[in-house]
Amino acid sequence: MNVQVGQELPELVKHPTTRQLVQYAGAQGDFYEIHYDQAYAQSVALPGVILHGLLKAAFLGQLVTDWLGDRGSLKTFEVSYRGIDQPGRPYCCRGRVTKVEGDQVELEVWGEDSDSNRTTLGTATVEMTS
Amino acid sequence: MSATVSVVHRLRARIGVVAPPTEATVEAGHLKRFAEAIGDPNTRWTSEAPPTFLIALAPVSLHLAEAEEYGKGWLNGGNRFEYFEPVKVGDRITATGRVADVYEKTGSSGSLLFIIFETDYVNQHGRTVARLRGTAIRR
Numbered sequence: 543m544n545v546q547v548g549q550e551l552p553e554l555v556k557h558p559t560t561r562q563l564v565q566y567a568g569a570q571g572d573f574y575e576i577h578y579d580q581a582y583a584q585s586v587a588l589p590g591v592i593l594h595g596l597l598k599a600a601f602l603g604q605l606v607t608d609w610l611g612d613r614g615s616l617k618t619f620e621v622s623y624r625g626i627d628q629p630g631r632p633y634c635c636r637g638r639v640t641k642v643e644g645d646q647v648e649l650e651v652w653g654e655d656s657d658s659n660r661t662t663l664g665t666a667t668v669e670m671t672s
Numbered sequence: 673m674s675a676t677v678s679v680v681h682r683l684r685a686r687i688g689v690v691a692p693p694t695e696a697t698v699e700a701g702h703l704k705r706f707a708e709a710i711g712d713p714n715t716r717w718t719s720e721a722p723p724t725f726l727i728a729l730a731p732v733s734l735h736l737a738e739a740e741e742y743g744k745g746w747l748n749g750g751n752r753f754e755y756f757e758p759v760k761v762g763d764r765i766t767a768t769g770r771v772a773d774v775y776e777k778t779g780s781s782g783s784l785l786f787i788i789f790e791t792d793y794v795n796q797h798g799r800t801v802a803r804l805r806g807t808a809i810r811r
Contacts, residue, residue, distance in 0.1 A: 556711060562709065562711065565705075565708065565709040566709040566710065568705070568709070569702075569705045569706040569708075569709035569710075569728055570706070570709070570727065570728040571728060571731050572731075574746065576745065586744045586745035587744060587745075588745075594748070595747075595748035595749075595750075595751070596724055596727060596748065596751065597709075597710060599723075599724050599751055600710035600712070600722065600723070600724045601710065601711075603722060603723035603724050604710065604711075604712045604714070604722070606723070607712075607714065607716075607722065607723065608714070615755070615758070616723055616755055617754070617755055618752070618753065618754050618755070619723050619724075619752070619753045619755070620750070620751070620752040620753070621750055621751055621752075622749065622750035623747070623748055623749060623750055
């Protein structure tokens with residue numbers, strides 16, 4: 543098992559669009575208007591439509607599963623949404639290994655907006671099998 | 673202000689309330705649409721659920737109408753998933769949600785209402801495949 547504390551996960555950059563937000567709204571079944579209706583979003587004091595928190599979680603999930611591959615399985619995955627993100631701006635997912643104990647590995651993951659603000663913070667634990 | 677206090681009190685009375693279970697089968701077409709929507713091309717997701725899929729599969733109908741008397745809108749504060757077994761195409765999943773906690777926090781930019789939901793996902797063999805804890809915020 544070639545995993546060490548401090549190791550960084552390969553960066554994953556996403557380019558969310560309003561089209562993707564509509565696509566995600568349909569796939570998840572979350573039709574809250576702040577994700578596709580600009581006027582509604584502004585009426586609740588947002589700058590415009592924003593990404594679903596769970597879409598950002600899915601991006602971070604991909605960061606972890608791309609890195610993990612078939613070397614193990616995901617045991618816990620936690621995300622906390624600290625800021626809003628708007629479509630049309632790149633969203634960069636990053637992470638690093640924070641703890642290795644036997645076959646148990648802990649990761650810190652986060653999503654950054656184009657100004658390098660960490661708008662989503664998370665952790666994951668995985669059990670390595672190889 | 674007293675109206676707001678009363679909303680918090682009424683919602684706190686809902687702690688422990690369990691929503692009617694919802695059931696759904698993991699379908700290949702839904703997995704495909706979900707993977708496309710999140711932009712994840714991993715072929716593994718043609719037969720297995722990606723990490724956040726369960727929320728899309730079986731939305732828990734725990735609508736707390738009175739929460740909408742508080743603030744202007746909803747925000748998702750966070751989600752915590754715990755996984756016990758993989759979820760595959762054809763699995764029949766039953767989701768049971770409950771209100772785990774309700775509290776108010778006052779910060780520099782005003783007051784926020786936090787509602788914590790917990791959902792258990794059980795497969796057709798009666799085995800719990802995952803547990804979700806979600807934080808919904810009224811602002």
